[in-house]
Amino acid sequence: MAETREAPSSPLHVVVFPWLAFGHIIPYLELSEQLAKRGHAVTFVSAPRNITRLRPIPENLSSRIRLVPLTLPRVEGLPDGAESTADVPPEKVELLKVAFDGLAVPFASFLAEACTGEKGVRGFGKKPDWVLVDFAHYWLPPIAEQHKVPCAFFSIFPAAFIAFAGPKTENDAAPRTTPEDLTAQPRWIPFPTPIAHRLHEAKGIIQAFRPNASGPSDIYRFWQTEQRCPLIILRSCREVEGLLCPLLADLFGKPVTPSGLLSPFDAALAAADRVVEGDKESASLMHWLNEQPARSVIYVALGSEAPLSPDDVRELALGLELAGVRFLWALRERSAALLPDGFEERVAGRGVVRVGWVPQVRVLAHGAVGAFLTHAGWSSLMESFLFGHPLVMLPLFADQNLTARAMADRAVGLEVPRDEEDGSFNRDDLATTVRRVMAVDDEGKAFARNAKELQEILWDRTKQEKYLDELVKHLLRVR
Structure with a gap:
């Protein structure tokens, strides 16, 4: 309260x-x-x-x-x-x-x-x-x-x-x-x-x-x-x-x-303490996360404002598949039909696609989540840093672009490389970026450490x- x-x-x-x-x-x-x-x-x-x-x-x-x-x-x-x-x-x-x-x-x-x-x-x-x-x-x-x-x-x-x-x-x-x-x-x-x-x-x-x-x-x-x-x-x-x-x-x-x-401190505290109750779909997400190793899942959410093009949805899906990591993807309903054929079957067990609303703060608070693939919107970053997550950034419009530059400069994560002219990205670059941010090598540890420093500022x-x-x-x- x-x-x-x-x-x-x-x-x-x-x-x-x-x-x-x-x-x-x-x-x-x-x-x-x-x-x-x-x-x-x-x-x-x-x-x-x-x-x-x-x-x-x-x-x-x-x-x-x-x-x-x-x-x-x-x-x-x-x-x-x-x-x-x-x-x-x-x-x-x-x-x-x-x-x-x-x-x-x-x-x-x-x-x-x-x-x-x-x-x-x-x-x-x-x-x-x-x-x-x-x-x-x-x-x-x-x-x-x-x-x-x-x-x-x-x-x-x-x-x-x-x-x-x-x-x-x-x-x-x-x-x-x-x-x-x-x-x-x-x-x-x-x-x-x-x-x-x-x-x-x-x-x-x-x-x-x-x-x-x-x-x-x-x-x-x-x-x-x-x-x-x-x-x-x-x-x-x-x-x-x-x-x-x-x-x-x-x-x-x-x-x-x-x-x-x-920052939404009250929501973060409730989520971290698992006090917040939710609907059956949210409960099933939490159950799936409970079964995953600590900090092994990348949460993927690109907001509800800017739509992804069909090419973006396809390359993002295939990039997550190629990366070989566990993921939870909050996907807008209008984008769900754009997923590649057979994608969900191929990633079953290590990847979950949830169409529609996802309790983002609860997900970010879960111990299984180790990174956040985000559009770098300011509010989403404030939620993420409450839990010290490093970032994979795919900015879509307006302030997100400049915020992604600033966060990359602070070495709390990486931007996915994009074509300078048309903004397109490919599955290989996305997969490489995800692996680098989630790695347990010196670079990955540095991203996590710098994200923890921002967590301390927020708290x-x-x-x-x-x-x-x-x-x-x-x-x-x-x-």
Whole structure:
């Protein structure tokens, strides 16, 4: 159960409003719970279906977190009921942004009402002190300014991604207009860093600099939002990202306050103690893992956002088969039909393919798991490092590319080699990478040792809590 602290004499009322993707929604909820533990009131805003899909708020925090649904307008071409990026294919996310921008009017009405004060609700009977916004909310800060409520940009992306994006002033001085421009270290980062995109990645990333069906480009949304926020909150810490954290304050000319890593400690502790009960399918996975030797299984999960191409699924499957290691593969339903003929029969006994949802934290906590084949999404890495797993990295989009570079530079794992032009990979390279990371030779031991060092950073609860306490002090001081 989430611990609570003594309520402050003058609690904050914070409105929290993430972008419509669960990779954003969950960290925003984690931060909301941390604020509530410290006695502050949080109004969490999202679309109705997203709210119903949230995990339950801990009972001892439920009086301090209220969930406010705002209904998305209908948009031609957007599937009925689509309220998050998990509900639409990648090519429809632009239309989701159109619907999201349609929340400006209902949000303005909500905020106007909230600023009048709502009596009888503990902590919510005062106007909001802050609104925490995401990259897409370029229309929101002007609404908040009308009510004299400051906004803070809460970045769920690591410092590497925000530093690479850079402020508008730097980009205006040296525009990046071609994919090739994104393959070099930005000139505004004054020290050597591995963070740059491969050419095949840059061909996708450059689209963020160009207008889309919603009108503004993603980078325009980010810059317009950031410029009107007097504070940036960063889901990171100096122990993991080093000089990039303080650099952001200089680049953007405003305070940048880390929140710490917001790792799911309670879920990790419950999983490690095997307290969490699950359905029959989850139980069968745990039973299979129980039968495997310690640290012999590589867990394979590439998220629910970016789809794998048929070639990717085939080469990944055949690479796992060729590697000869035990594996547990969490595979999206739409990808299951792409598996090579006879694959599951050939790997039976040492490999399990689970189509659909997998209890990831429980799997990562299991002693049979010795490595993680991942897209290098920030949230997945935070879960993995809670248990000290080295990485095989196959980044798929956005921040994952730069995070993979940074993690490889820290020698906590390896990226799977890919073709520079088209991003393809082959089974042989994947198999070799898996074997190297899971090996018990000096290289494999070094990966495991470095991952354990990150595990120690994440489990330094005192330091992680201190980041949150410093953040709250800043919010109290500036309101």
